[in-house]
Amino acid sequence: MLNSKNRQTGLRRHWKFRLFAPILAGATLRERLLACLGALIGIALTGLICGAIFGNGPHLPLIVAPMGASAVLLFAVPTSPLAQPWSIIGGNTISALMGVIAGYLIDDPIIATGVGVSLSIGAMSFTRCLHPPGGAAALTAVLGGPAVASWGLLFPLIPVALNSCILVGLGLLFHRLSKRNYPHIASVAPANSHQTADVPPLLRVGFQDGDVEAALVALNETFDIDRGDLGRLLHQVELQATIRSHGSISCADIMSRDVISVGNGATSKEARALLLKHNIRTLPVSDESGRLVGTIGLRELADDAEGIAGAISPAATASLAAPALSLLPVLTDGRTHAVIIVDDDRRVLGLISQTDLLSAVAQSLPNAAGRQIEAA
Structure with missing residues (x-):
């Protein structure tokens, strides 16, 4: 009797959820x-x-x-x-x-x-x-x-x-x-920023475009979504699954805290000297109030301008609590060498380089392998 009542309650909850759940994915x-x-x-x-x-x-x-x-x-x-x-x-x-x-x-x-x-x-x-x-x-x-x-x-x-x-x-x-994206521009496949024949790092593992095409052929159905958007969605699903598996590692856990930075009034010579002295590839640039305005590296300093103000690039940023592995797409795009960790006022709290993230991923691999062995 009790099982029957629980089953009826479960069915009512199921149909209530089906009734009010959005038909379209993401329809809040x-x-x-x-x-x-x-x-x-x-x-x-x-x-x-x-x-x-x-x-x-x-x-x-x-x-x-x-x-x-x-x-x-x-x-x-x-x-x-x-x-x-x-x-x-x-x-x-x-x-x-x-x-x-x-x-x-x-x-x-x-x-x-x-x-x-x-x-x-x-x-x-x-x-x-x-x-x-x-x-x-x-x-x-x-x-x-x-x-x-x-x-x-x-x-x-x-x-x-x-x-x-x-x-x-x-x-x-x-x-x-209303701050919505229209006309919608479908996602463009990542390109190799080094202008070589190699596939971009993000596409060297996991599924590829050919896999998406093969899956569509196997399903033999037409879906109301652009192929580029479908690939971007599936890559994001892979990333979210990785973050869920290793989400305990936050940016605060792995970031460098003694950040070498420079003011936006510095000269190119001063910025270049700091980059070479500390053997780093990215310098955060702050304004007079200490807020982050961007980053600069040797690539931006190649034109030998007197000041750095005209060579500053937009900075990739994240918060202290953000999952460290959420930075993977940014730090593997072939252009970005570091993500700046900032507070709500855009004051620099730390920096995560490609090396920092690689070390965190490497440390998490033995734990994941151990969990798989225990489960087996």
């Missing part, structure tokens, strides 16, 4: 509320702007129905390849044109709708602007009635293309104000 409550607000502003203003341009006469719909579906993609999943500006504008416009052509050439509306949607998918695929609401734009062009028929071949431009352009413009403004 804030993201979902922003999507609602963005769609409200985008659709309302698109209709108002078109109304101001054309008036409120019955001869033309101010905003076509597919814009509602476009708004869902634009504001709810702005990183999707299907929600990018060209996908929205090109997908809706080209699909509407396919629907108009199908409607003119085929008398039977049922057959015309099928042909219109089919043509729109093909046209969007070949023009790299696949956008699901485009199918609705093709249907609207065929079944829209007198309001659509009166505009003929202009319908894909007015109101479909006009609606799409206004909606995308409002989306660009909204995402910029």
